[in-house]
Amino acid sequence: MTDANSAARVYQRIVPRPVRAVAGSRVPPRVRRKVKGGLVRTLNRREARLHQRALRLVRKGDFASASERRTRTPDGRVGHVHRGLTVDLARRLDHDLVTSALDAAEIPWFAVPALDDRRICIAVEQQDKGQVRRVLRALLEEHTGYVVSASPVNDDTRMTPGSHLKAWKNYGRAKAIRVVWLRTEPTENLWVGEDQGIEIEFWTVNTDLSHERLVGPRPNRVQRVVPRDAMGIEIAFDRLSGYSDIDGDLNPSVTLEAFDIPRLEEISFPVDAVLLWEHPGPWGEELLRATLRSLHQYAPWTDVIHVVAHAPVPPWLADFDGRLAVVHRHPADGLFHLIPDIAEHFLLFRPGALLGRPTRPFDYFMPDGTTRPR
Structure with a gap:
């Protein structure tokens, strides 16, 4: 409902100050309250009509993003x-x-x-x-x-x-x-x-x-x-x-x-992720799931996720889309850049490492490609 303050603002806007001054001294308070009450009811009816009109427009719209x-x-x-x-x-x-x-x-x-x-x-x-x-x-x-x-x-x-x-x-x-x-x-x-x-x-x-x-x-x-x-x-x-x-x-x-101009912190090159898989068994699989979930949730900008497997990989990895690649070998530290088709810039996740909040490429790299210290 429209409150009395809204009605008072409308009253001040449509009634000149000299007229309000005269009304305040000559018109009985009961009459002034009645006029303001009528103005509140008029504003309420107008607001209700406009709201129903807007509601009809919204209901006609195509909202594919509605929740389940x-x-x-x-x-x-x-x-x-x-x-x-x-x-x-x-x-x-x-x-x-x-x-x-x-x-x-x-x-x-x-x-x-x-x-x-x-x-x-x-x-x-x-x-x-x-x-x-x-x-x-x-x-x-x-x-x-x-x-x-x-x-x-x-x-x-x-x-x-x-x-x-x-x-x-x-x-x-x-x-x-x-x-x-x-x-x-x-x-x-x-x-x-x-x-x-x-x-x-x-x-x-x-x-x-x-x-x-x-x-x-x-x-x-x-x-x-x-x-x-x-x-x-x-x-x-x-x-x-x-x-x-x-x-x-x-x-x-x-x-x-x-x-439509590049921003100072905008990263235009692809960034991959490299995950090390070294611990087979239920616990190791949970560590791998947690890392993959964190990348999916908090780093959707990663291009391809490379799982470097030192042990047989779990079968559920085959259910992932084309953004995940499994490498059945374990290059030594410093040779991860030799992984086939890996991007020049990538993040390395050792077993158990994961992200705990949303991140940006700029958190790790400068626009010129240099690494930002973390």
Whole structure:
């Protein structure tokens, strides 16, 4: 419901100050309360109509990223279950939900290379801010998620579902918001989303020059001012987030041509991984599974995984896709570069070594190919 503060702001906007001053001294309080109450009811009816319109648009959209079922997170919020969930997949699911909703409402948008590339950032014009709120609130009613203010930072609504109006109490002052979905896999041991989400920035139009420009509300990795009529182009996810899969043809996003420039930390060469297999038996197999899972989950940008087998490999390795190669020999330290078809740059995992959090190629290599000390 629309609160009295919203009605008061509308009242101040439509009634001139001199008229308000006269009304405050001559109109009885009972009449003023009645007028403001009627204004609240009118705003509530208008908001309900606009919300239902946005809800119809969202329900007509094609949301292939819907979850299999819903569950409860450890802190009581609503989570979504996805088979085969990874951190990178969750990021792409969030992007597809938001952009599909914006497309359904015919709201122009473009991706921005954010400073924090754990998150995908979407830019819309400030003039569409009201419509963005309505369509996102409708989206969060269909696909339960949460919204907080990203700039200025204010997360006091993180526990309130985004379909509730009170979850948007900081929206008017926000220059950027973050929409978050909490996701897990069927065992509910892995939870993703709290530190990710999609950030939506509201860019203002500058008309001081002959060519209109869009000005961003905060710094990004490239530039804050772009021509308003700049051409839109497709861009791969790994150009927006160093934590993403290197497969650039997999559901790209859309950005402006001004943002299609190499970043200082961008790694353009392939990086392989080398895993040593030395301990046959159940315990050794669990070590190997753990390393493979960590690479799949936290380093999706690795190109080919080479398992260097000093012992017979377990049969389940044959079930992996073409990104895994088994080498039935054990080169001495310093000769791993002689493995057939291995990339010039690779990570070496000795038995039991694994990754415990999302990583980027830049965590290990410089763009010129030199190794970064760890």
